[in-house]
Amino acid sequence: SYELTQTPSVSVSPGQTATITCSGDALPKKYASWYQKKSGQAPILVIYEDDKRPSGIPERFSGSASGTVATLTISGAQVEDEGDYYCFSMDSGGVHEVVFGGGTKVTVL
């Protein structure tokens, strides 16, 4: 089965840059998207198609992809950015298996 691998946790001070990576064999051929999940709330899309930001998402959120790694960057992280972040994509084989990464817990303190 297809897997997306994320670092379990990232910790930064307010104003610093948080970098979250997601690796998967099909990422050179398939887009990644990223979701912010806070406890008790529904996930929110923060990046789609590797590097596009939905309207209403702060500019400090950016995405990129190179080879088998997609990256979410929070430049100048704020306390309110704390939460879990999940990457999302699918494999490039015939089954088109859709998966989430295991999630990265971002702490801003």
Added chain:
Amino acid sequence: QLQLQESGPGLLKPSETLSLTCTVSGGPVSSFYWSWIRQPPGKGLEWIGFVYFGGSTNYNPSLASRLTISGDTSMQQVSLSLTSVTTADTAVYYCARGRRADLGGFGHLDHWGQGILVNVSS
């Protein structure tokens, strides 16, 4: 403004069938990939599957033998049926709208419902 609302039973016994409905308001259901995702307590997000109102479905292989996802355009609803539930199916279940990627096919999830907690317990 698009709204998605999940509904269904909050408590089931093992071996029963879980049936959930997602009611969509404020936008069309056609031409989107209506998806179900769940999050077990203390764990990460898990993809369940989608239905595309053009007729296709995509299921998590680990759930496919127990899973049916369908849609009703006239009712603006998407349904999930998961048979033979166990305690491992206890989770918050989310409905979400999937968008087509610019290269074609399923892309990303841009709108989510608030989720519904389903507890499987004897």
